[in-house]
Amino acid sequence: MREPVRGGRKVLGGLAFAVGRTAAESRHELLSVRGHSVAWMVPFLMLTAIAVADVATNVFQIVAWTVLVPGVAAALCGVRGTAVFAVLSLVVYILADNVWRHRDETGLPGLMLVVIGGLVAVVAAAFRVAGEQRMLHMRDIAETTQRTVLRPLPAGFGGLDHAAVYLAADSEARVGGDFYDIQPGPHGTRVLLGDVQGKGLGAVDAAAALLGTFREAAYHEADLAVVAGHLEIRMLRHRAHTAALGGADGDRFATAVLVGFRLDQPDAVEIVNFGHEPPLAVGPGGVRPLPVTGGLPLGMSELTPGSVLPVARAALAADETLLLVTDGVTEARDPDGAFYPHGEAVVAAVAGDPSDTSPQRLVNVVRDGTLRHCRGRLGDDTTVFAVRRAGRPPVWP
Template sequence: MRPGRAGASLVPVRARVRQPVRSGRTLFRGLVSAVERTDAASRHALLSVRGHSVAWLVPTLILAAIAVADVTTDVFQIIAWTVLVPGVAAAICGVRSTAVFAVLSLVVYVLADTVWKHRAETGLPGLVLVLVGGFVAVVAAAFRVSGERRMLHMRDVAETTRRTVLRALPDGFGGLEHAAVYLSADSDARVGGDFFDIQPGPYGTRVLVGDVQGKGLGAVDAAAALLGTFREAAYHVPDLAVVAEHLDLRMLRHRAHTAALGEANGDRFATGVLVGFRSDMPDAVELVNFGHEPPLAVGPGGVRRLPVAGGLPLGMRELLPGDFLTTVRAGLAEDETLLLVTDGVVEARDPDGAFYDHEATVALAVEADPSDTSPRRLVAVVRDGTLRHCRGRLTDDTTVFAVRRSGRPPMWP
C-alpha cells in the first residue's frame, strides 16, 4: 500500500491508451464471476443443468466408450482405460457416485475378460489393478468432498464477516447515488482490509473509503474499528476535521489494544479519504485525505483529480507534530461523480510489470459516451479494466467506489 500523490491537477485527463474492444465485455464479466467464486462452486455450476448435477455423465460416457472400443476393435487394452473411470469420477462426482463407477468399472472389466474374450485374458493382475484403482478413487473423492465442504463453510463465514463490516447501503442513502465493488486478492478469504461507508446526519452526508495496511483478520478487525468510529463521529460531529481526528485517534487506540494483547500486528496504519456532502454546498465537497489516492471527479466534460492536501495515513500522527489534518474544499458539479479506488486498482500490473492507469480508462469511457457518468457505469469500467490489465491476478484487495448527489434531500434518522 502506498500513500496517494499530492498536488493534484485540475486539468482534464486525456486518453493515452487505445479504447478497449467492446466485444470483450462479456469475456471480462465472466472473468469477474470466476474471481468471485470458488473453484468448487464454479465446477458445480458448470456441471449442472437447471439445478441438477450432470457430472455423472462424464465418467458414464468414458466407460461406455471404453466398452465399445474394446468390443469393436483390437487396438485398445481395456485395462489401461477402465481403471481411469473411477479416478475421473473422484474429481467431479460425490463419494457415492465414485463408488458406483468403481463397481461398474470392475463389472466392465470382468465382462471384457470373461465374456467377450476376443483377445488374450489379462487375468488376476488386471482385476487387482481395477479393484485398487476403484478403492483409491473412492478415498480420494471422500477427501476432496470433505475439503470442499470445509472451504465453502469458511467462505460463508468470511462472507458473513464481510457483510457485517461492510454493511449494505440502500439506494439513495443519504441523498447520494452510489455503487461499489470489492474484490479480495485472496480468492478463498473474500475479506480483507478495504472499507467504505456512507453516513448521513444533521451536518450532511459523510463518505469514507480506505485501506488498512496488511491482510488477514487483523486488517479486518482494524477496518471494523474505524468504520464503527466513523458511523458515530460522522453523525454527531459538525466539523469534518474533528471527525478525521476521531478516526486517527481510533487507529492509535486500536493499535495499542492489539499490542497489549500481544498480537503481532506491528505498526498498522490505514490510508483513506473522508468526504463531506453538505446541503449548504451544493456544488462542492469537503475532503480530508489520509495518504490515499486522490479521488477523481468524472463528468460529461472529462475527468479531473480533486485537490487534496498531503495528509498522513491514520495512525501515523507522531511523524508530523502539530495539526496534520487539513480539510480541503473542492468543486463538484451536480452532474459529476466522485470516483475513489484503493491500492488494488492503482497497483495492478500487467505481465510486463506496467501499472494500470484507471484515469485514462475512465477518460476513454467518458469520451465514448459522455451522457452516462453514473456511479454504476464507472465502477464497472474500472473493475473490468483492472481485471483485464492484471489478467485476473489481483495482488491486493481491490475496492472501487463511486458516488454522486441524487437530487433528493438526504434522509437521516
C-alpha cells in the same frame, strides 16, 4: 447502488469481502446444464468408449483401462457417484473376461487392479469432498461475520447514488482491509473509503474499528476535521490495544479519503485525505482530479505532533460523480510491469459517452479496465467506489 459480482466478488456493507468462486464452484458451473450437473457424463462416456473399443478390437486388452474410470469420477463426482463408477468398471471388466471372450482372459491380477483402483478412487473422492465442504464452511463463517459486523447500503442512502465493487488479490480470500461507508446525519452526508495496510484478520479488525468510529463521529460532529481527528485517535488506540495483546501489527496504518456533502453547500464537497489516492470528479464536461493534498495516513500523527488536519473544499457539480479507488487500481501492473493508467482510462470512457457518468457505469469501467490491464492477476485487494448526489435530501434517523 452496490454491485454484487457473482463469479467474481461481492461487496456488502462497508467492509470489502471477496466471494470469488472456489475451484469446486467453478468446476460445478462448467459441468452444469441449466443448473443440473452433468459431471457424471465424463466417466460414463469414458467407460462406454473403453467397452466399445474392447469389443471392437483384440489388438490389446484395452478393458484394463477401466481402472482409470473411477479415478476420473473421483475428480468430478461425489463419493456415491465415484462408488457407482467403481462398481460399473468392475462389471464391465468381468463381462469382458467371462462373457465377450473374444480374446485371452486378463485373469485375477487385472481384476484385483480394477478393484483396488475403485477403492482408492472412492477414498480420494471422500477426501476431496470433505476438503471442499470445509472451504465452503469457512466462506459461510466469513460471510456471516460480514453480515454481523457490517451493514448493507440502501439505494440512495444519504441522498447519494452509489456503486462499488471489490476485487480480491487472492481469489480464495474472504476478507480484506479495504473499507468504505456512507453515513448521513444532521450535518450532511459523510463518505469514507480506505485501505488498511496489510492483509488478513488483523487488517479486517482495524477496518471494522475505523468504520465503527466513522459511523458515530460522522453523525454527531458538525466539523469534518473533528471526524477526521476521531478516526486518527481510533487508529492509534487500536494499534495500542493490538500491541498490548502481543500482536505483531502494532505499527499498522491506513490510507483513507473522508468526504463531506454539506447540506448548505450543494455545489461543493469537503475532503480530508489521509495519504490516499485523490478522488476524481467525473461529469459530462470531463474528468478532473480534485485539488486536495494528501496528509499522513491514519495512525501516523505522531510524526507531526500538534498538526491540524487540513480540510479541503472542492467544487462538485450536481451532475458530477465522485470516483474513489484504492491502490489496487493505481498499482495494477501488466505483464511488462507498466501501471494501469487509471485517470486516462476514465477520460477515454467519458469521451466515448459523455452522457453516462453514473456511479455504476464508472465502477464497471474501472473494474473491467483494471482486470484487462493486469490480465486478471491483481497484486493487491482493490475497491472502486463512486457516489453522486441523487437530487433529493438525505434521510437520517
